[in-house]
Amino acid sequence: MTDSRKPIVSLKAISKTFSNGTVALSDMALDIRQGEFISLLGPSGCGKSTALRIIAGLATASTGTVDWPSATYDPDGRPDREIGFVFQEPTLMPWATVFGNVWLPLRLKGISKAAARADIMHALELVGLAKFAESYPRELSGGMKMRVSIARALVTQPKILLMDEPFAALDEITRFKLNNDILRLREQLGWTVVFVTHSVFESVYLSSRIVVMAARPGRVVAEIDIDVPGPRGEDFRTSEVYAQYCRKASDALHAAMGANDHL
């Protein structure tokens, strides 16, 4: 995609080698622009989660740079990334209520419960859990826990939302439902998302651009623009154009995989 807009974040020649010698990521370049929904699609071991963690600053690249062109920098020279992160597991604090969990990012910034209340309730309303503010995580289903996790990620109104296989552990019915929720929220809030998945179907359904990756060493092998304007819904999931894109992504994925690679 040729786009003259300034990227929110820009990866340049990122490589990551673990201490045991495994090359997790080799020479990855990626520009992420405002409003994009990018899926990192690939088999396990392709470095897609590593790339996400490097963007988030949870891991450091061995070589290469991550630029945040429009971010402000704190006195220590660290960029204020304004990130929301959703892990594969809901990663909620079991001892805190739903409200307390969503409050956490604001609380860590020193915002009091009273001052944060409106933002927290708004975030919970967006994921349809306002009624469950005083519930504890153990009282919720897997899908609801994941919604709390999403509410926590969006309560800070981040510039970019990073999601690391967030729905991989959920059943298919719940997953489809959450896929639609993500699309709706993106429509409403104009999110920029980087979404890690190993599901071809999920990535085509959600994305404006798919980055196909392969393993050993982890690398980018193809980029596919999903040029489907307008709101997507269940109709899109059964459409001809959806099937074509799925085949294209699937072909790109398999072309990159050697005969000895396993999914």
Place this chain on the structure above:
Amino acid sequence: MTAPGPVIDDEEGGASRAAGGLPAWLPKVVLPLVLLVVLIGSWEAYVRLNAVPGYLLPSPITVYLATFRDIPSLLPALQTTLTITGVALLIAMVSGVALAIVVVQFRWLDYALAPYMVILQVTPIIAIAPILLIFFETTTTLYSCALLVTFFPILANTTQGLKSVDHNLLDLFKLYRASPGQTLWLLKLPSSLPYLLTGLRIAGGLALIASVVAEFAAGAAGAKGGLAFRILEAQYRMLVPRMFVALLLLALTGVAIYGLTSLITHLALRRWHESAIRRES
């Protein structure tokens, strides 16, 4: 904790009822009581039939009567024992948790201390008591013994808890640039609470044992002496019923400590931790 009494809105109508319509908790209450009556009855019968002299084995009735006579004189001793147990437990809680926090923060300190922690923990404290007695007065020795015994379960469990924090949650705190203090207070301490409370329950029982054993080894605590000292004293004076009464007080104290630490655990964890949640099946 299973609450006795009828369960409202019990769909299956049988979760709390055994076959035959009796509540499931009934045998758990009745059977131990039956056993108690049988044992005490046999004891009484044995003493009467064999005409065992009271200074060898007093009958349950004799002990029962001695209870009313002796309890007022034993209460100050109970208070002494309780004070040693309680204060040792409190100091152990504060210092054990504090050291655990430091040890987890500085890995090298963990390495340096680990073998000596094990040695101190496995050494029978009664053997340390006479040595401590050379350096300290009796009361201090008793506190030290009780503290040594209670300290390690709390330290070991809290350390384990602090090390077992969910890595994703740690990442989350890092992502939002939590300060070390915030991470400790909002994440590590609540997360290790179930471990800490397990340590407290273990330490609660051990604290009482330690304060009694230490008093056997080191002598009376202060002017009044604790229950252990009163047991020894009663033995010298052949006041066997009084020994039983003191023993009964110690048993009740142990049960009370167990009940109290279990209650604290239940109150702290009931809303969120698997161990404290009643399952519906």
